[in-house]
Amino acid sequence: MAAFPVGGLLPSSFRHMCTEMIRYMNESEDTRASTEALHSLGRRVGGRLIERLSLSQHPSVFPYDK
Known part of the structure; x- marks a missing residue:
């Protein structure tokens, strides 16, 4: 299975939001x-990720969606 460069698929602002969410979760006492x-x-x-992947370029990602 090919590995997709997830960081390359997501804009930096989205990665920043993920980082902030993880920091909040680590500091939060509310499970x-x-x-x-x-x-x-x-x-x-x-x-x-689904929005960014093109089915025509990556037909094996969703082989049953034809």
Whole structure:
């Protein structure tokens, strides 16, 4: 499986937001808030990666979406 350069797919402002979210989670004593923040971040990252990948350039990423 080919590795995708995730850092290259995400703008620096998005990487900065991820870093700030992780810092907040490390400092937070509220486990539920940290878990919800992590899930939200995961959905954002996943959505951004799907937007950035072109199916015509990477047909093996979603082979059943034809």
